[in-house]
Amino acid sequence: MTAASGHGILRDEPGTRHCLLGNLAIVRGALEAGVQFFSCYPGTPASEVGDTIARIAAEADIVFEYSVNEKVAVEIAFAASLTGARSMCGMKHLGLNYACDPVSTMPYVGVEGGMVIVSAGDPSAITSPNEQDQRHFSRFLYYPVFDPATPEDCRRMTCYAFELSERTRLPVILRPTTRVCHGSGIVAFGALPVERNAIRFRKDPARYVPIPVNARRMRKELTGRFALAGRLLETSGFFPRTGRGELGILASGVACAYAAQAIDDLGVGDRVTLQQVGAYPIPDKVLADFFDAVTSVLVVEELTPFVEEWACLSAFQQCRQIPIYGKRSGHLPVEFEYTPDLVEDAVADFVGLVRRPSATVTVPELPARPPVLCPGCPHRASFYLARKVFGTKTIYCNDIGCYTLGYGEPLHACDVLLCMGSSISQASGIARLTGQRTVAYIGDSTFFHSGLPALANAVQANDNVVVVILDNYIAAMTGHQPSLTTPGGGAAAPGPRPHEGDAEQDDRTARFSIEDAVRGLGVTDVYSVDPFDDESTLAAFRQARKGTGVSVVVCHSPCVVEERRHRKDARPIAYAIDQGLCDSCTACVRVLGCPGILVSDGQYLIDPELCDGCALCAEVCHQGAIARAVSQKEASA
Amino acid sequence: MTGARYKQRGGQPGHGGFRIVIAGTGGQGVLTAARLLCEYFAARGHQVVSGQLHGMAQRGGSVQSTVMIDAGISPVIPRGRADVVVGFEPVETVRALPLMSLETVVLMNTSPVVPYVIAQAAVRGNGEVEYPAVEGLVECVRGVTERVFAFDGTGIAQECGSGRTLNVIMLGCLLGSGLLPCAADDFWRTATRGMPKHLLETNARAFTSGVESGRRFAFGPAG
Numbered sequence: 001m002t003a004a005s006g007h008g009i010l011r012d013e014p015g016t017r018h019c020l021l022g023n024l025a026i027v028r029g030a031l032e033a034g035v036q037f038f039s040c041y042p043g044t045p046a047s048e049v050g051d052t053i054a055r056i057a058a059e060a061d062i063v064f065e066y067s068v069n070e071k072v073a074v075e076i077a078f079a080a081s082l083t084g085a086r087s088m089c090g091m092k093h094l095g096l097n098y099a100c101d102p103v104s105t106m107p108y109v110g111v112e113g114g115m116v117i118v119s120a121g122d123p124s125a126i127t128s129p130n131e132q133d134q135r136h137f138s139r140f141l142y143y144p145v146f147d148p149a150t151p152e153d154c155r156r157m158t159c160y161a162f163e164l165s166e167r168t169r170l171p172v173i174l175r176p177t178t179r180v181c182h183g184s185g186i187v188a189f190g191a192l193p194v195e196r197n198a199i200r201f202r203k204d205p206a207r208y209v210p211i212p213v214n215a216r217r218m219r220k221e222l223t224g225r226f227a228l229a230g231r232l233l234e235t236s237g238f239f240p241r242t243g244r245g246e247l248g249i250l251a252s253g254v255a256c257a258y259a260a261q262a263i264d265d266l267g268v269g270d271r272v273t274l275q276q277v278g279a280y281p282i283p284d285k286v287l288a289d290f291f292d293a294v295t296s297v298l299v300v301e302e303l304t305p306f307v308e309e310w311a312c313l314s315a316f317q318q319c320r321q322i323p324i325y326g327k328r329s330g331h332l333p334v335e336f337e338y339t340p341d342l343v344e345d346a347v348a349d350f351v352g353l354v355r356r357p358s359a360t361v362t363v364p365e366l367p368a369r370p371p372v373l374c375p376g377c378p379h380r381a382s383f384y385l386a387r388k389v390f391g392t393k394t395i396y397c398n399d400i401g402c403y404t405l406g407y408g409e410p411l412h413a414c415d416v417l418l419c420m421g422s423s424i425s426q427a428s429g430i431a432r433l434t435g436q437r438t439v440a441y442i443g444d445s446t447f448f449h450s451g452l453p454a455l456a457n458a459v460q461a462n463d464n465v466v467v468v469i470l471d472n473y474i475a476a477m478t479g480h481q482p483s484l485t486t487p488g489g490g491a492a493a494p495g496p497r498p499h500e501g502d503a504e505q506d507d508r509t510a511r512f513s514i515e516d517a518v519r520g521l522g523v524t525d526v527y528s529v530d531p532f533d534d535e536s537t538l539a540a541f542r543q544a545r546k547g548t549g550v551s552v553v554v555c556h557s558p559c560v561v562e563e564r565r566h567r568k569d570a571r572p573i574a575y576a577i578d579q580g581l582c583d584s585c586t587a588c589v590r591v592l593g594c595p596g597i598l599v600s601d602g603q604y605l606i607d608p609e610l611c612d613g614c615a616l617c618a619e620v621c622h623q624g625a626i627a628r629a630v631s632q633k634e635a636s637a
Numbered sequence: 638m639t640g641a642r643y644k645q646r647g648g649q650p651g652h653g654g655f656r657i658v659i660a661g662t663g664g665q666g667v668l669t670a671a672r673l674l675c676e677y678f679a680a681r682g683h684q685v686v687s688g689q690l691h692g693m694a695q696r697g698g699s700v701q702s703t704v705m706i707d708a709g710i711s712p713v714i715p716r717g718r719a720d721v722v723v724g725f726e727p728v729e730t731v732r733a734l735p736l737m738s739l740e741t742v743v744l745m746n747t748s749p750v751v752p753y754v755i756a757q758a759a760v761r762g763n764g765e766v767e768y769p770a771v772e773g774l775v776e777c778v779r780g781v782t783e784r785v786f787a788f789d790g791t792g793i794a795q796e797c798g799s800g801r802t803l804n805v806i807m808l809g810c811l812l813g814s815g816l817l818p819c820a821a822d823d824f825w826r827t828a829t830r831g832m833p834k835h836l837l838e839t840n841a842r843a844f845t846s847g848v849e850s851g852r853r854f855a856f857g858p859a860g
Contacts, residue, residue: 017679017682018679019675019676019678019679019685019687126690149710150686150710178690179688179712179713182688182689182690183686183687183688183689183712184672184675184685184686184687184688184689184712185685185686185687185710185712186679186684186685186686254711254712254713257709257710257711257712258711258713260709260710260711261709261710261711261715262715264709265715265718339713339715340711340713340714340715341715341716344715356716356717358716361734361735361737361780361781363731363732363734363735364731364769364773364777366728366731366732366769367728367752367754367755367766367767367768367769368752368754369662369697369698369699369752369754370697370698370752370754371697371698372697372753374697409757409761410757586760589756589757589759589760590757590760590761593753593757594753595697595752595753597756598751598755598756599755599756599759599760609800
């Protein structure tokens with residue numbers, strides 16, 4: 001096994017060098033710090049951190065769970081810290097928002113065992129509905145925040161973050177971005193710890209209960225503890241400075257790697273001083289020493305001008321006349337992730353060099369590859385059948401998951417979307433004001449994440465909504481992590497298993513029943529269907545459409561990608577289009593948008609490599625031209 | 638530039654290293670190919686940095702990996718600074734055009750993976766969205782660099798027993814071309830460590846075919 005695949009990461013071989021993904025380097029750093037507890041809710045680009053810990057948890061003696069949502073994940077990890085354990089919690093940037101309630105008070109109470117929240121950012125919103133800058137948690141809620149530029153930064157910072165957390169009793173945030181999480185680089189392994197923290201909860205309500213009288217005392221202590229973090233960071237080694245030129249570049253995150261590359265590629269190392277900012281609060285002394293060494297400053301950082309404003313304030317307070325360029329001065333953009341080209345051009349301008357000519361080649365217009373529901377995906381069947389019943393005028397409120405891909409042509413299953421769990425609340429709001437019966441689509445994992453309170457709210461208001469729960473037994477979009485409905489807690493990863501032996505069963509209802517949860521919240525109009533059984537699914541949708549108040553239709557069918565991994569026979573039998581019968585009515589392509597159906601020279605064809613044999617197109621075909629292809633085995637029999 | 642030229646430049650950080658782009662679509666094995674290169678060169682003491690962008694690749698999207706060997710710490714390649722582009726799919730190869738220069742070597746598979754938007758466009762009457770002619774795409778790359786080797790990698794993969802070995806064919810081609818400072822057989826020994834036996838035979842056949850293709854690819858001597 002190699003280090004990159006997950007298990008080699010446990011090797012106790014200090015000094016050896018391995019090529020690791022940023023997310024795996026974070027895991028290695030946590031192991032070297034002696035992490036004892038890890039909870040997470042999956043989210044790109046942070047998922048591999050939790051998924052890797054899931055695989056090694058037993059061997060590394062780490063208490064692990066995929067939590068039901070980020071708020072719960074943070075609260076459990078914080079509680080683990082109060083027992084003395086070094087605890088860690090993983091999520092994407094949006095998850096930190098969801099967890100913000102406990103996150104806001106944890107610094108007041110303070111940790112016992114070191115606690116690190118790894119919350120990955122997604123500049124350019126590559127796999128998210130927004131981009132945001134979690135570094136502000138440093139000023140906003142008194143968190144030390146680490147901002148790694150490379151996988152080796154990821155390892156060292158994670159490891160150090162636990163120590164800083166224990167010395168200041170502050171929980172700490174590690175904020176890598178997509179390029180850092182999914183970039184690989186050489187990591188030098190440190191030693192694994194011989195001993196880990198002792199577990200013991202000592203009762204001390206005045207210390208752990210932030211009722212106002214205690215909270216005000218904690219607030220005063222917090223100022224001192226945050227100042228201590230700043231002093232400790234001064235000697236942490238995460239503010240390296242290279243070069244001695246009088247042109248200063250202040251850079252953070254992956255943009256710092258781009259800046260270093262640009263300085264090298266432009267050959268201006270003798271004229272430039274590059275100061276990396278690896279953590280916040282930025283110690284005053286770091287900036288003072290840097291200002292002493294340079295005559296002007298260019299700040300290179302992604303997202304908000306966080307370092308830039310910090311530097312401006314610091315320069316002002318130190319009464320320095322030093323020009324500071326960056327986003328505020330209009331030299332660099334505030335939106336989207338940076339590219340090496342953008343940084344190189346900014347550095348060239350700053351040092352007074354002519355920019356390298358931009359690419360002279362023009363790329364011809366190329367077909368895009370937007371993400372699409374997989375061939376055989378049960379969501380396609382649910383969307384297709386629901387639209388048959390509810391029609392084009394109904395307002396469809398969608399949610400976060402693979403089913404968001406119902407957006408646009410041809411499924412039209414997404415008229416509004418906001419965040420995790422918002423489908424039901426949005427369906428409620430629109431139904432209440434327009435008087436229309438609205439439809440909400442939400443997946444199993446998202447339903448338990450934050451759909452439950454919204455459903456209870458819809459029930460108490462008797463909103464006129466149909467909630468369609470798309471249960472594919474897994475969190476598919478983020479990389480197939482187990483959800484509450486995954487049989488036995490998921491084959492790939494050890495989720496919490498309430499009953500021994502569940503893993504052996506193939507009983508789809510072995511863990512959580514969505515229907516029971518929904519009925520428990522007071523919904524009486526509940527249907528359970530298999531979306532590939534079109535008759536009963538259509539009947540359920542029709543009943544739900546006729547109803548008033550809250551109706552719930554639960555569509556159960558496993559994720560086709562996950563199912564294929566466990567299927568014994570290599571490939572399902574594909575369907576084929578009989579060219580003699582096909583009248584080129586276009587319905588199969590126009591209505592379903594299945595990537596397995598191709599149009600070539602006016603002919604409609606099914607790619608046998610892609611077809612999963614779900615037969616939905618055969619249902620759609622009014623000519624009966626689509627049928628299961630005869631397998632070689634059958635033909636020879 | 639070839640392995641010899643690579644050595645001549647001294648394998649220094651900065652300009653002296655080697656920057657590889659691997660471009661394809663979800664499911665073609667781009668990330669695995671990049672990982673194997675990284676692990677091989679990292680184990681031999683090289684400074685290796687790699688980047689990948691695969692937002693929703695599993696759902697049919699584009700995938701691009703970069704592998705930098707002794708070429709600094711940035712995981713993303715600036716415009717025109719790729720030394721080699723290994724294109725698993727014609728349109729995806731052309732998408733990497735801004736990273737190429739006169740000196741870039743391009744190894745490209747000529748078999749397309751047609752995105753589903755083409756079929757959608759066809760039935761909706763906005764048929765101007767078509768999959769471009771592959772010859773045109775190859776010419777487009779030749780417009781930037783003459784050092785292009787275009788071949789039907791998917792066809793060879795199918796001859797070897799599975800279209801899924803395309804990434805092994807392309808890796809074989811890269812190693813067989815002599816562009817990198819390592820021997821193909823040494824790479825293959827390392828890469829297959831721990832590979833299940835039932836996969837080994839087909840993959841070995843694919844790698845050998847890829848290496849043969851790469852050897853046929855004549856750019857002449859270094860630099």
